[in-house]
Every structure is written in structure tokens, then in C-alpha cells.
Amino acid sequence: MKTILLSGNTALSYAVKQLDVDVISAYPITPQTTMVEKLSEYVANGELNAEFIPVESEHSALSSVLAASAAGARVFTSTSSQGLLLMHEIMFITAGLRLPVVMGIADRAVSAPINIWNDHSDIMAQRDTGWISFFAESAQESYDRTIQAYRIAEDENVHLPVNLNFDGFILTHTYEPVTPIEDELVLKYAPKKRRKLVLDPNNPMTFGGLGSPEYYFEAKYQAIKALENSLKTIIGADKEYAKISGRGYGLYNAYMTEDSDTILVSLGSIGGSIREIVRRMRRNGSKVGSLSLKLFRPFPAKELAEVLSKTKSIVVLDKASSPGAIGGPLFLEIQATLKSFDLNVPVIDIIAGLGGREIGPDDIRLMFNRGLKVASEKKVDRLLDYVGVYL
Amino acid sequence: MPYKTLKDLPLEEYFGPGHRLCQGCGAGIIARLVTKVAGANTIIVNATGCVEVSTTFYPDTAWGVPYIHVAFENSAAAASGIRAAYNAMVRKGIVDKNPNVIVLAGDGGTADIGMQALSGALERGDHILYICYDNEAYMNTGIQRSGATPYGAWTTTSPPGKLSPGQKTTKKDLIGIAVSHGIKYAATATVAYLLDAANKIEKALNTPGATFMHFLSPCTPGWRIDTANSIKVSRLAVQTALWPLYEVVDGEYITTVKVPKRLPVIEYLKAQGRFRHLVNKPEEVAKIQAYADKLAEKFGYGPISP
Ligand SMILES: Cc1ncc(C[n+]2csc(CCOP(=O)(O)OP(=O)(O)O)c2C)c(N)n1
Numbered sequence: 243m244k245t246i247l248l249s250g251n252t253a254l255s256y257a258v259k260q261l262d263v264d265v266i267s268a269y270p271i272t273p274q275t276t277m278v279e280k281l282s283e284y285v286a287n288g289e290l291n292a293e294f295i296p297v298e299s300e301h302s303a304l305s306s307v308l309a310a311s312a313a314g315a316r317v318f319t320s321t322s323s324q325g326l327l328l329m330h331e332i333m334f335i336t337a338g339l340r341l342p343v344v345m346g347i348a349d350r351a352v353s354a355p356i357n358i359w360n361d362h363s364d365i366m367a368q369r370d371t372g373w374i375s376f377f378a379e380s381a382q383e384s385y386d387r388t389i390q391a392y393r394i395a396e397d398e399n400v401h402l403p404v405n406l407n408f409d410g411f412i413l414t415h416t417y418e419p420v421t422p423i424e425d426e427l428v429l430k431y432a433p434k435k436r437r438k439l440v441l442d443p444n445n446p447m448t449f450g451g452l453g454s455p456e457y458y459f460e461a462k463y464q465a466i467k468a469l470e471n472s473l474k475t476i477i478g479a480d481k482e483y484a485k486i487s488g489r490g491y492g493l494y495n496a497y498m499t500e501d502s503d504t505i506l507v508s509l510g511s512i513g514g515s516i517r518e519i520v521r522r523m524r525r526n527g528s529k530v531g532s533l534s535l536k537l538f539r540p541f542p543a544k545e546l547a548e549v550l551s552k553t554k555s556i557v558v559l560d561k562a563s564s565p566g567a568i569g570g571p572l573f574l575e576i577q578a579t580l581k582s583f584d585l586n587v588p589v590i591d592i593i594a595g596l597g598g599r600e601i602g603p604d605d606i607r608l609m610f611n612r613g614l615k616v617a618s619e620k621k622v623d624r625l626l627d628y629v630g631v632y633l
Numbered sequence: 634m635p636y637k638t639l640k641d642l643p644l645e646e647y648f649g650p651g652h653r654l655c656q657g658c659g660a661g662i663i664a665r666l667v668t669k670v671a672g673a674n675t676i677i678v679n680a681t682g683c684v685e686v687s688t689t690f691y692p693d694t695a696w697g698v699p700y701i702h703v704a705f706e707n708s709a710a711a712a713s714g715i716r717a718a719y720n721a722m723v724r725k726g727i728v729d730k731n732p733n734v735i736v737l738a739g740d741g742g743t744a745d746i747g748m749q750a751l752s753g754a755l756e757r758g759d760h761i762l763y764i765c766y767d768n769e770a771y772m773n774t775g776i777q778r779s780g781a782t783p784y785g786a787w788t789t790t791s792p793p794g795k796l797s798p799g800q801k802t803t804k805k806d807l808i809g810i811a812v813s814h815g816i817k818y819a820a821t822a823t824v825a826y827l828l829d830a831a832n833k834i835e836k837a838l839n840t841p842g843a844t845f846m847h848f849l850s851p852c853t854p855g856w857r858i859d860t861a862n863s864i865k866v867s868r869l870a871v872q873t874a875l876w877p878l879y880e881v882v883d884g885e886y887i888t889t890v891k892v893p894k895r896l897p898v899i900e901y902l903k904a905q906g907r908f909r910h911l912v913n914k915p916e917e918v919a920k921i922q923a924y925a926d927k928l929a930e931k932f933g934y935g936p937i938s939p
Contacts, residue, residue, distance in 0.1 A: 436727060
């Protein structure tokens with residue numbers, strides 16, 4: 243198909259239109275707003291045959307698409323920051339009821355102070371809600387993953403909600419050339435089929451009943467296992483997608499990691515900037531590499547361990563904090579991964595970019611230099627540090 | 634076709650038996666009646682509360698129609714989602730029939746924590762019937778006051794004491810709130826007047842857009858009444874004009890059950906342990922009587938004749 247100019251927000255909307263979604267419900271919040279506007283436009287002018295519910299809050303947005311999904315409809319919602327926090331309660335319930343809801347998240351800092359710019363505090367606060375969680379680096383990737391998300395969520399072996407994270411403003415509002423795939427191809431790849439377990443008067447069923455101590459654990463265990471096992475489906479869906487589109491993303495983007503002295507691990511749009519700095523530093527002989535994660539839940543620990551085993555030190559870049567913990571949320575995962583796979587690679591954490599604080603080339607160089615120092619000295623002085631904050 | 638006698642009610646049952654609600658619980662009677670009148674082509678959305686915990690204890694269910702419970706405060710939003718899903722799926726030929734979508738929520742789930750989602754659904758006019766079964770407190774968590782607890786009532790969080798009469802505020806006017814959204818049909822009901830209730834349920838379901846019903850629902854432990862007396866007490870609520878039965882059609886208030894000779898509120902108060910602390914306080918009883926007198930005037934109930 244022809245390449246068109248789309249922002250992250252409009253790329254997601256475009257995919258949702260092609261996916262023939264039945265029910266959309268969302269509440270506006272910067273920087274997600276233009277996505278909701280585009281979707282209501284598609285519905286208003288008949289380009290998308292769907293119901294758009296203009297709800298009074300994000301809590302109701304997720305509640306209504308959850309129930310629409312239980313009724314058997316294909317659904318979409320999106321939000322950011324405070325809105326995502328308001329959805330927190332219902333996120334657990336969506337996963338617990340095993341409903342294939344898909345949500346776009348324009349990642350943004352959370353109050354207070356109120357701030358509309360990008361970091362990952364909103365999604366990290368949802369870590370344990372039981373959703374599959376993707377991170378994108380570009381508008382094209384946001385578009386492609388949205389299509390994959392429906393195939394994965396609705397797979398009989400998965401039946402779980404999926405969220406697609408794309409950085410507020412950096413991705414949501416930047417227009418890039420995006421090449422969509424043909425409408426028919428989208429629905430062939432992610433076909434709509436009516437699930438068997440739905441709210442249907444021809445086959446009455448009870449959803450959301452009370453799980454006593456005799457049963458709750460089993461239901462929870464099944465949802466946990468489904469999330470773990472979804473990794474296979476996720477990998478398969480990406481491979482199939484690559485066949486029809488020529489584009490696949492895998493679980494991570496590893497750049498110059500093989501012979502590296504240090505690897506900088508990151509999530510989201512910063513990956514591209516980091517790779518650029520890797521290229522520049524490599525020209526000067528610094529053996530640095532970049533590992534940009536595409537999937538945060540399920541956490542592909544084994545696959546990452548393989549990449550990380552080949553370096554001498556690791557720097558984790560966290561765009562979120564876990565106040566009072568020994569490091570940020572991504573750091574804790576990476577450290578646990580190293581320990582679990584008996585890897586003795588020293589690792590440090592850098593928290594940066596909170597509330598949209600710019601992470602510039604020099605900041606990234608500084609992070610790499612910290613890693614190189616750890617690699618040469620073979621010891622960690624400071625486990626956690628903050629880059630870009632004025633003290 | 635209006636229901637004229639109990640024999641006109643459908644024989645089919647879509648609720649219970651085998652649920653775990655208390656003997657004499659009003660909400661169980663409401664659930665049974667609502668599903669009877671609505672029939673098989675119905676989806677129930679239930680807020681967290683007594684009905685939910687007592688009817689869906691896994692692996693059992695008391696529901697013969699599709700049922701979903703999501704959370705406490707969002708049943709109106711969930712109902713809107715189901716309606717939207719069916720609207721879209723019927724239009725696209727995925728399913729052939731659009732079912733009734735009915736919410737059952739307690740007074741806590743309606744007047745307090747669920748008010749925002751309810752207001753959203755009513756304002757949008759989504760075609761759902763929202764039924765509040767009002768037992769006048771948070772019963773599931775052990776009888777705490779809500780915004781629908783009547784003045785003077787004892788609850789565990791409105792205990793009467795030297796400085797307090799019990800509940801210090803009067804009930805929220807839920808029908809008034811609902812009607813102010815411009816909905817086409819709203820009505821009160823209670824379990825002592827089943828035919829009145831049945832006809833209102835049917836009317837509500839046949840009215841386009843969002844509709845709202847407010848059911849007074851006796852709770853035997855919460856009101857401290859004998860399990861055999863819940864119907865009697867709910868009848869007293871009507872006969873004292875504390876719970877007038879009426880409907881609001883297109884904004885017009887119409888009394889559906891007339892009470893030519895009213896009973897004094899003391900009859901209602903005396904019948905329940907939750908008012909025991911104030912039945913011997915004439916000034917408190919007078920306040921409640923004045924509240925009933927106002928309602929009686931508004932709905933054309935007759936003078937008190939003991
Ligand atoms: C967000 C949230 N807050 C509090 C609760 C605890 N809770 C469960 S049921 C309930 C009271 C329900 O009261 P009401 O809506 O009047 O229904 P009833 O129990 O009387 O049937 C409360 C407070 C909850 N489940 N969810």
C-alpha cells in the first residue's frame with residue numbers, strides 16, 4: 243500500500259479502522275486526544291462501522307469496552323497518565339475475566355506536579371495487572387503492533403488484554419511516513435470470529451462471579467500461566483506479520499551487543515537515539531551496544547539473558563521510578579533476570595527523562611561511559627543514579 | 634398488555650432458587666420479578682453488593698439469563714458497553730437480536746460510588762434499564778450508611794449517640810436526579826406492590842433510551858426486622874407516604890398507587906429496630922412525619938387516618 247504521513251496517534255486509529263473494531267470507548271487526555279478525535283471522526287463519517295461511546299471517565303471507558311468484549315464485540319480504548327491510573331482497578335478485572343481488550347497508552351508522567359510530557363510512570367504502575375504490554379519505537383511500529391495485538395489477544399490460547407505503549411508527544415504527535423497493509427490483509431491476518439464464551443441470551447453464562455478461597459487461586463493461576471505462555475503466540479504473530487508486511491520486530495532490538503563492553507537497556511522511543519549514539523561512539527572505538535525492549539509483559543527474561551550474557555556490564559535506563567526501591571522497575575527486572583540465569587555481569591540503573599526531561603546525546607554518552615567504567619573496573623560504585631536532574 | 638393479577642405474570646423463572654440471599658430479602662424478589670418480566674432475551678449487569686455475592690458463588694449461579702458483574706461503581710458503564718456491542722453486532726449481522734440490558738445495583742452502587750457512571754449513561758441516553766434496589770445502606774459490608782439511608786436510621790456508621798440522632802441527612806432524590814438527565818421513563822416501586830412493579834418494568838423496557846427504576850428493598854438484618862415482615866414493612870413505607878409509588882413519563886409525575894388514607898410514620902418506624910432509638914423522641918418523629926407530609930402532598934396521598 244501507499245506510504246502515508248501518520249503520527250503515532252493517527253497510526254493507531256488507522257489500524258483500529260482497518261481492524262473493523264465494533265466498540266470504541268475513550269476519554270480525552272493529552273497526549274492521547276488526537277487519537278480519540280480521529281476515531282470519532284471515522285465513526286461519524288461512516289469509514290468505521292462501530293459504536294463510539296463518549297464516556298464520562300476513563301474508568302467507564304475501560305468498564306464499557308470490557309463489557310462490550312464480554313458480549314463478543316471487538317473493542318478498543320486508549321488513555322494516558324491520570325486516565326490510566328483511573329483504570330487501574332478495571333485493568334485487573336479485564337485480565338481476570340480473560341477478555342481480549344486492546345488499549346493504546348500514550349505514556350506520560352503522573353501527578354503531582356501535574357505534567358503532560360513523556361515518561362513511563364503510568365504504565366509501570368500497571369505492571370501487575372496481568373496485561374500483555376508492548377513498547378513501540380515509531381509510528382510504523384505502533385501501527386503494526388496494533389494489528390498484531392488483536393491477533394494475540396483473541397488467540398484461544400491467550401484470551402488476555404493487550405496494551406500498546408508509545409511515548410507521549412515523541413511518538414503520539416510526530417508525523418512519520420507509515421506504510422499500512424491492505425484492509426483485506428489486516429482482516430485475514432487478524433480475522434474476527436465470535437468467541438464461544440460471551441454474554442449471549444441463546445447460551446446464558448455468568449461472568450464475574452465470586453471466587454472463594456477454594457477457587458480464586460486456580461482462576462488467577464490460569465490467567466498468570468496464560469500470560470507466561472502468550473510469549474509463543476506473540477513470537478508467532480510477529481513472524482506471520484513479517485511474512486505479509488515485510489516488517490517484524492521481535493521481542494527486542496539488539497544493536498552491536500555481540501562484542502560489547504557495555505549494553506544500555508531501554509524501553510520505547512529512546513531506542514533510536516541510543517543506537518545513533520552507539521554508531522558514533524563505535525567510530526571512536528568504544529565497544530557499546532543497545533538493547534531496546536519491545537515487550538515488557540510477559541517479560542522475555544530467557545531471551546534477554548542470552549543477549550546480556552555476551553557483555554561485560556549493563557546500564558539500565560528507567561524512565562520511571564520505584565521510590566524507596568533499590569532501582570527503577572526495568573532495573574529490577576534485569577537484575578532479577580541476570581541472577582536467575584547465573585550471569586555475573588555487573589549492572590547499574592540510571593533514572594532519566596522523568597516528566598519529559600530531555601535525554602540528549604550527551605546524557606546517553608554519559609550513561610555509556612558509566613557502563614564502560616564499570617566494565618573496566620569490574621565493580622559497581624553506585625547502583626542507582628539520576629541523569630539530567632539538577633541537584 | 635398490563636399485568637392485572639399475579640396470574641398474568643410469566644411462569645418462566647430465570648432467577649434462583651438456590652441463591653444465598655437472606656430469607657425475606659427484598660432484592661431476591663426484585664431479581665426474580667425483573668427477569669420474569671424481561672424474559673430470556675435479557676442480559677443482567679450487577680454491581681458489587683449483596684445480590685452479586687449471594688447469587689454467583691462459584692461454581693454456582695442463580696442466573697438463568699446471561700449475567701456479568703464487573704465492579705462496584707461501573708455497572709452503568711458496563712451496561713452501555715453491552716448495548717453498544719449489540720447495536721454494532723446487529724448492524725453488522727453478527728447476531729440477530731438486540732437483548733434487554735438491565736442493571737441491578739444497590740443504593741451504594743447507585744447513589745454514591747456509581748453516581749458518575751450512572752449520570753454518564755443517562756445523559757448519553759443509552760438504551761438500558763437501570764434498577765437500583767435500595768435497602769438504604771451498604772448491607773454487604775455490614776450495614777454502613779449510604780446517601781440513601783433515611784434520616785434517623787441506625788447503621789454501623791450512623792450510630793445514634795448523645796450527639797447524633799442516627800443518620801443525619803435525608804435520602805438523595807434518585808428519581809429527581811435521574812429525571813434531570815431528560816430520560817423518558819423513571820419510576821419507584823417496592824416488593825409489596827408486585828403488579829405495580831411488574832408493569833413499570835415492562836414499560837421501562839419498552840421505552841427507548843435510558844430508563845431508571847428505584848425499588849425500595851427491605852433488608853431484614855439491616856432494618857432489624859423479622860424475616861417474615863419484609864413485605865409488611867415495605868407496604869407500610871407506601872402507606873405512610875415515605876415511599877410513594879409513582880412514575881415519571883416524559884417529565885410528568887404520575888402517582889400509580891393511590892393511598893386515600895395515610896398511616897402516621899410512627900407505624901413504619903415502630904416496625905423496625907433501626908429506628909428503635911427515636912420512636913420515643915416526639916421531636917425526631919415529627920421531623921420524619923413532616924418529610925412524609927411533603928411527599929404526600931406532592932403525590933396526592935390522603936390525610937392521616939390512624
Ligand atoms: C471500589 C470499592 N469500594 C468498596 C467496596 C466494598 N464494598 C463491596 S459491596 C459494598 C456495599 C454495597 O452496598 P450497596 O450498593 O448498597 O449494595 P448492598 O450490599 O446493600 O446490596 C462495599 C462498600 C468495593 N467492592 N469496591
